[in-house]
Each structure stands twice: as C-alpha cells, then as structure tokens.
Amino acid sequence: MDDLDAVAAIEGRRSIRKFKPEPVARQLLEELLKLAGCAPSCDNNQPWKFVVLEGQVKDEVIEVIHNKATSLKKDEVAIGSCLENVRSMRQSPAIVMVYRINPEEDEEAELPSYRGDITDALSIGAAIENFLVAATAKGLGTLWIRDVLLADEEINEIIKEEGRLMSALAVGHAVEQPSSGERKPLTEFVSWRE
Template sequence: MDSIKNRRSIRKYTNQEVSEETLHELLEAGMCAPSAGNERPWHFVVVEERSQLEEIMKVHQYSRMLNEAPLAIVVCSDLTTDKYPGNNYWIQDCSAATENILLAAQEKGLGTCWLGVYPVQVRVEGLKKILNLPENVVPVSAIAVGYPAESKEPIDRYDEMRVHRNRW
C-alpha cells in the first residue's frame, strides 16, 4: 500500500541515470500485468535518445517533463495478438502494464509520470512515426522515468461517496 499511496506524478528529474538493472526490473513489472486471455499484447520502447524525447514533446502537448527525464518507456500494443476482436481488451492490458511500471518505479525510488497517448490520434500517429512502429502496433501510453528532483506529499484520495454496494 505504501507504493500505491505514495506514487505521485513527477515532472522534475535529476540528471542521475537509471541503471540497466533497474530498467529491466521496471519492464519485468510491466510484463507481470494481467491480460485478457493471457494475450500479453504489450511491447515496450525504451526511449533514451534526447532527440527522440524532444520529438515526442512536439507531438504530445503535456510531455514537457521529458525535457528533464533521462528516459521514457512507451507502452504499445500489438493488435495481431487480439483474441477478442472488437473488444479492445488490449487497452486495459497495456494500462495494467503501465500501472505496474509506475508502482515498481515508486518502490525503486524513481519518479514517473503517465502520459496518455491512445486514443488521441495526433499522439498515436506522431509516436508511431518517431519510434518507427509497425502498422499493427499502437502506442497506448508513455511513461517519463527518472530520479525525482521534486517531492510531493501523498494525498488521501479515498472518497466514501464513490463507493456503492450491490447497486448504485
């Protein structure tokens, strides 16, 4: 619960590099996510080249934190794995993978910020081009990752008014 409650969107980062071992653990956490029919549609593009991070900032208006973050992980879905055509479970699957990465990063002392990509077409098409994604691969989210240069207090987000039992 500590990682869940303490995770906050971080938009300022130090220049400390993220080790390959830590990056591997974040990606492993993403791949531990549940998925419909065990499809595991996800693919992860690790973006460390400054020029690519700058290009992402041009197509995603809320990605300015990439100016300081040492890397981003773009969570993508391979649509050819879809066992349930038309249900779009891949969106949920990749969202679960994204959240696993956020929580693993929090546990490791890293800061992250989830950047929504899908379904905003200018972002989807922009990232497909920047990352040279195949036609059947859709970017779902991007995660800014780095060591935080800011500290944010946890917020109590529990709201009893949003809990309903048996019916609305």
C-alpha cells in the same frame, strides 16, 4: 535503500514532473519492465510492447512532440499539458513508449467482454500501473503521459514500431515528492449491496 512494500508504494506513487539529470541503470529499467510484464491480461495475451527511449532517439521524439504541440496550439487546438510534459520528458533520463500489439484483431466479437480494444486497454493499464508502483518501490519517479498521442503519427515515423501507441512513461529520479491530489472518499466511489 530497501524496496518499499506494496502498500507503501501504491500510497506513495505520485505523478512526477521534475526530474534530476541522473541516469537510471538499464538493469533497473529491465527489472521494472519485467514487473510490468507480470500484470494480468485477458487470456494471458500480454498485448503490450515497451520501447525504451534514451539518448538521441529520445531527443528526436521529444522534438517532434514539441513541434506538433506548438503547431496545434497556434491553430488553437487544445493540447492539454503537452508542452509542460515535453519539459518533464526532456529532464527524465528515459522514456518508455507503450504500444498495444495486434490491434487489428479487434471489434469482431459479439460479446463486449471479448472486445480486444477494451480488454487490451485494461491489461495495458494494469502493466503500466505495475511499472509505476514498482518504480516508486525502488525510489524512482514516473509520469504517465497520454498527451504524446497528439503526435502519434510523427512519433511512429521515427520509432517504426508496429501496433498502436497508447501512452508514454517518463522515468527518473524525482526532484520533489508532490503532495497527493485529492481523492474521493470511499463513500463516493463504493457502494455495498446485500
């Protein structure tokens, strides 16, 4: 299948929550990660690191997320859609953990535009969106998951990656193409000034 063009991929991307058991070739994942790394970043600092989990490590990480979410839920702490996301992650053949590197260089700057926590989060979001859109263009489904942050300490005990965990991305072959969530009309989120 040919890649979709950029507009079709942006329009066609959906959050996928059911995946087929089919694997995704490492070469294809590498291609997506390379495209993620094409994102703009402040001063070209590229503050991201991607850790791809497959096989046994993936299972271990999902288990600690499941256990933590279950115990928080028992204590009546809000866990969002974490347990549903655990189901999706179990199905997806690979999970990409996204880290922010060098977060300690933070918060000293006087100008808000130089604040690393803001600019790094923006840059990492851009890289993640590249990954999602590229995956869509290549016929794959993805889910952006912040709910893994409920178990960030437990995850880091396994992955032992420096930097701050920002999100996880499930990637695989979609079972279905969900319909698009409603979007605000242009008039609600754009204003023109002259």
